[in-house]
Amino acid sequence: MPDSLTSRETTTTSVVVLATTPACRLSCADGTLLDRISGQLQALPVREVQVVTPGGGLGADLRGVAKIARIASGAVAVLPADLVAHTEALALLLEHPAHDTGALVSHDATAGPMRPPVRVEGGKIVAAGSSFHLVPEANATFRGVLQAGEADLATLADVAEELAELADTGKLGPVTPVEAVDLLLVGLVRTGVAVRAAGIGPLHADRVAGQNAADSAVTRLADVDEARVRLDTSVKRDDGFFATFFVSTWSRHLIRPAAKLKLSPNTVTGISIGLALLAAVWFSAGTQGGRLAGALLLYLSFVLDCLDGQLARYTRTFSAFGAWADGMADRLKEYAVYIGLAFGFADPGIWPLAVAAMIIQVVRHAIDYSYAGAVADAARIGATWGRPPRSLLESAGARPAGGVLGLARRLERQPVTRWLKKIVVLPIGERTALIAVTAAGWNARVTFLALLCWGGAAALYQLAGRMMRSAR
Known part of the structure; x- marks a missing residue:
């Protein structure tokens, strides 16, 4: 009872x-x-x-x-x-x-x-x-x-x-x-x-x-040590390659100080936006020094972009609004940097490349979010009639996926192929690194061409994967 x-x-x-x-x-x-x-x-x-x-x-x-x-x-x-x-x-x-x-x-x-x-x-x-x-x-x-x-x-x-x-x-x-x-x-x-x-x-x-x-x-x-574990688990285990090895290795040391200062994750997100806008301003100067300063500020902005999530997990204060604001901030920061780079190049011919780079990212986000929405709709509505429920009397569990998806999941268990997969899709960390390195070492034209080539390949990879999963 x-x-x-x-x-x-x-x-x-x-x-x-x-x-x-x-x-x-x-x-x-x-x-x-x-x-x-x-x-x-x-x-x-x-x-x-x-x-x-x-x-x-x-x-x-x-x-x-x-x-x-x-x-x-x-x-x-x-x-x-x-x-x-x-x-x-x-x-x-x-x-x-x-x-x-x-x-x-x-x-x-x-x-x-x-x-x-x-x-x-x-x-x-x-x-x-x-x-x-x-x-x-x-x-x-x-x-x-x-x-x-x-x-x-x-x-x-x-x-x-x-x-x-x-x-x-x-x-x-x-x-x-x-x-x-x-x-x-x-x-x-x-x-x-x-x-x-x-x-x-x-x-x-x-x-x-x-x-x-x-x-x-x-x-x-x-x-x-439970306190140490809480700190460790605040850092995402399945993050991108750049975020895992070039940011989270030291941003974790900022979590406890930020918590002691009673900074909210949304406050950290706001500071991250400010640094990215400053990076765009420096990029717009068009000088070598300006591009170096912009690259450094963009990197620090991404560090804080990781820190806001880590702080949210550590304090367990994350929310749907915070997740939405973080996603919107990523788009705002990235496109502001594109504009800054285009202004700094001082050649009207750069703007079609900047616009094309933006369009590629918009398409990639649409592929991801439309697929996520379709999966959510299927789970909420279609699953009740689209397929029969599995019996509680069946002694065997569901069969693992075969074919291409089964191969992909087996490859996912291998560290090298798992990291390669994360890099290929060009997540926000890799894009930040690509922008910072190419802008500081070369110029905006190289940056946009790199984004278009890598981003286009990543879009095709994502589209193929979503189509196979949807068909299944």
């Missing part, structure tokens, strides 16, 4: 703790494992915590989750009380401002009875396993914490009720209450819900079944 422990009306996430296994009563320094996880949740911004206690087996536990999901407002997180985890690991979901649907995963793919396999692609969980459900080509493991965003609560309730019926009738085999949260993840993934994979990195989140395992798991927590 659900028992309410806490209530905080200033936040939008509720937590359901499944205290339905004997392990939740194992002892630790904080009392029991249930006491420990409850204390951690008290320190996190959650609205309320409800504990589901044993009362009828797996089916009853799942129906308890469904009942809570039916009446909840805001996101609902479900986690087992036999979980030993860093508080920072729990915060990856519970403090995320989006309050979206996600699950804690480790990219350690060594699966076990308490860490079922999952397959992660593009930051989403595309296949999830249990003792009944298999996952081909698993590349990560689920670590016990699942959150359903408000938009997916009805689906969570439906899945929980369907799984409860299947468990009660024995159609899922010898599953036990230990697997309740694992089965819920399987159900959400197989019904087409987009589940964000929140990677724990070097943090620990382990479910335990005995006292020795509990003692060992608690001891291991002290081996990790």
Whole structure:
């Protein structure tokens, strides 16, 4: 039965703790494992915590989750009380401002009875396993914490009720209450819900079944500096080549000072815009010194462009407005620099090249954003009728992609080809470097010709990739 422990009306996430296994009563320094996880949740911004206690087996536990999901407002997180985890690991979901649907995963793919396999692609969980459900080509493991965003609560309730019926009738085999949260993840993934994979990195989140395992798991927590991990995870792991190796290696040292100064990410974005506009002014001077100064200011502007996101992740204050403003700022800064370079070249013949470079970037952004919009529309509308939902009774997971897409995903796992792919698409970091180097070393004509050649090739590459993915 659900028992309410806490209530905080200033936040939008509720937590359901499944205290339905004997392990939740194992002892630790904080009392029991249930006491420990409850204390951690008290320190996190959650609205309320409800504990589901044993009362009828797996089916009853799942129906308890469904009942809570039916009446909840805001996101609902479900986690087992036999979980030993860093508080920072729990915060990856519970403090995320989006309050979206996600699950804690480790990219350690060594699966076990308490860490079922999952397959992660593009930051989403595309296949999830249990003792009944298999996952081909698993590349990560689920670590016990699942959150359903408000938009997916009805689906969570439906899945929980369907799984409860299947468990009660024995159609899922010898599953036990230990697997309740694992089965819920399987159900959400197989019904087409987009589940964000929140990677724990070097943090620990382990479910335990005995006292020795509990003692060992608690001891291991002290081996990790949570504050350091929080700083490390503020830097994007999948950023571009230039941003990763020429910016983030030192911009990370600016995150804590910026936080102490109480600078907001939007303030940092504003400063970045100012530096880019100054770069455009220097470029417009048309002198060698002006181009060198402009290149340096453009680079520093990009550093701050990276820092605003890093600061947002560190302070967990990012928002939809901030993301939109950051994207718009990128376009404004880049086109202002184009104009500055064209003015500084002092030859009317440069303007067609500048306009063409702008058009190439507009086309590339249109390819990306129109594809992203189409995917979102398909997920929101078309998925319910365009393809049948996958059965919760199928023991095998979804097949991995074959053909060209399958080859592309296999190449993605190789460091060299992964970095080459990131460079080829000419992201904002590589464009910044290209503009700065060619403008400082040569002139605006070389800059625009380089942007047109590389940008055109990148546009064709993106278009081909989007067409193949759309056809699939």
